Amino acid sequence: MNNSIILSFILPCYNVSKYIEICLNSIFIQNFDEDEYEVICVNDCSTDNTEEIIKKLQNDHKNLVLVNQPQNKQQGAARNEGLRTAKGKFVWFIDADDYIQPDVLKDICSLAETNQLDILHFNAQRVDDEGNFQPYYASFPFDTDVITGIEYYEIDLPYWRRLIETWCRIYNREFLLRNNLFFPEGIYFEDAVYTVRSVMLSKRFKYLNKIVYNYRMNQDSSTMTKDISVNGKKMADLIRFHIDCISEMENHELNQGKKKEITGFYLNLFLRNRKNVFYLTNRERSIFYNRAKNIKFQKLDKFISPSKYLLYKNTSFIKLLLNLISPPFLVFRKLKRKLIA
Numbered sequence: 001m002n003n004s005i006i007l008s009f010i011l012p013c014y015n016v017s018k019y020i021e022i023c024l025n026s027i028f029i030q031n032f033d034e035d036e037y038e039v040i041c042v043n044d045c046s047t048d049n050t051e052e053i054i055k056k057l058q059n060d061h062k063n064l065v066l067v068n069q070p071q072n073k074q075q076g077a078a079r080n081e082g083l084r085t086a087k088g089k090f091v092w093f094i095d096a097d098d099y100i101q102p103d104v105l106k107d108i109c110s111l112a113e114t115n116q117l118d119i120l121h122f123n124a125q126r127v128d129d130e131g132n133f134q135p136y137y138a139s140f141p142f143d144t145d146v147i148t149g150i151e152y153y154e155i156d157l158p159y160w161r162r163l164i165e166t167w168c169r170i171y172n173r174e175f176l177l178r179n180n181l182f183f184p185e186g187i188y189f190e191d192a193v194y195t196v197r198s199v200m201l202s203k204r205f206k207y208l209n210k211i212v213y214n215y216r217m218n219q220d221s222s223t224m225t226k227d228i229s230v231n232g233k234k235m236a237d238l239i240r241f242h243i244d245c246i247s248e249m250e251n252h253e254l255n256q257g258k259k260k261e262i263t264g265f266y267l268n269l270f271l272r273n274r275k276n277v278f279y280l281t282n283r284e285r286s287i288f289y290n291r292a293k294n295i296k297f298q299k300l301d302k303f304i305s306p307s308k309y310l311l312y313k314n315t316s317f318i319k320l321l322l323n324l325i326s327p328p329f330l331v332f333r334k335l336k337r338k339l340i341a
Contacts, residue, residue: 006089006109007037007170010082011096012075013054014044019097019216020053026099026214028061031106040065040085041096042078050096076183076190079166083176089113090120091173093166093191097216104212108170111208115146118175118202124168124213136163136215143209149202154258159265166191167213171198188237193244200252229276232288240295242270247299267303274309 009027013020020041027039041054043066051068058064067085069078079093090112094100112120126134140161144152153162175181181198183190199205228234245266249259280288297309 005036005038005087006113007105008082008086008088008091008173009037009039010079010086010091010093011039011041012044012078012082012093013041013046013050013096014072014075014078015046015048015050016096017046017048017050017053019099020050021057023094023096023099024054024057024061024064026102027094029102031103032109034061034063036109037105038063038065038086038088040067040082042067042069042082042085044069044074044078045072074186074188074190076187077185079190080182080185083173083182086173088173090170091176092170094213095167095215098167099214099216101212101214104210108208108212111206112170112172115206116204117146117206118172118204119149119169119199120206120208121152121163121169121199122208122210122212124163124165124215125211126217127214128217133214134217139163140207140209144205144207146204146206149199149205150252150254152199152205152207153262154255159258159262164192164195165215166195167215175202187240188234189241192241193248196245196248197251200248200254229279230281230284232280232284232286233291235273235276235280235284236288236291236295238273239270239292242266242273243295243297243299246270246303247296263303267300270300271304271308 011020011023016023024039024041028034039061041064043051043054045068051066054064054066058066065085067081069081082093083091090109108120108122111117123139124136126136140155140157144155153159171181176198179198179201181194181201183194228238243266246263249263254262277285277288297306300306300309
């Protein structure tokens with residue numbers, strides 16, 4: 001392998017033996033010389049045969065790099081380790097249970113290089129295990145010129161059309177390192193604030209209205225879809241990401257109208273999700289409160305009354321109230337699900 005690596009793929013891998021070969025093969029079957037890119041698989045202490053599958057593929061692909069984490073640290077730490085290992089001019093963080101479209105590397109790398117981009121953002125589609133495709137819920141219907149990340153957020157389209165997932169863009173590696181853009185570690189939803197911060201800081205940004213990525217629905221390991229409403233740790237991290245995104249808005253010179261729209265978007269999510277604390281079991285609520293101790297709720301004081309988040313102040317009165325209220329709520333929630341099903 002020579003020293004002119006254009007792109008580094010970074011794949012956090014944890015118990016993805018069902019999908020990893022499909023993902024890697026989609027990367028290797030491209031219109032791009034393998035000397036010009038590398039694939040870094042960061043094995044996050046998988047307990048299945050993920051590592052063996054990667055090692056087998058290494059026999060045929062010299063640009064496939066395996067990094068074994070000494071302990072499970074979740075996706076954020078795995079991506080950071082991959083970024084420290086990467087040699088490419090650009091990096092692409094991919095989930096190991098997804099895959100990319102054929103023959104896309106040459107075009108997107110050429111576009112990123114020619115325009116000297118900090119970030120190239122592109123489109124995606126959903127796919128289920130039977131191979132059925134659906135449009136992704138959020139996308140722009142047009143290409144942009146080379147603009148700043150601020151200008152991207154100020155485009156007159158609803159905020160929800162801007163994807164927060166890291167896999168729908170490639171990043172200039174020096175841009176990430178220069179701005180110390182590493183992922184938060186040991187938490188869920190680590191890519192949300194990362195995306196907002198990195199896009200806001202980018203001076204050369206482009207959106208490409210082309211489907212490049214296939215996001216697998218009903219993923220076995222999906223942190224976004226599994227048991228959030230009954231998992232105290234995930235719920236605390238979900239609340240944290242809403243608040244941190246609101247706080248991040250204050251650090252950038254976005255026009256006030258768009259800043260208000262985005263802040264309102266995350267406030268609405270926060271107020272909706274906070275109610276799920278009522279549904280937690282005593283054990284999960286205890287986990288939630290312990291994890292929520294480090295969340296800086298006071299960041300919300302500028303936008304809403306503290307009474308809106310007093311629920312998270314773990315006073316004995318609130319604990320007593322929740323212990324009385326949540327069991328009936330939990331029963332009703334299960335009954336409602338059964339009736340709807």
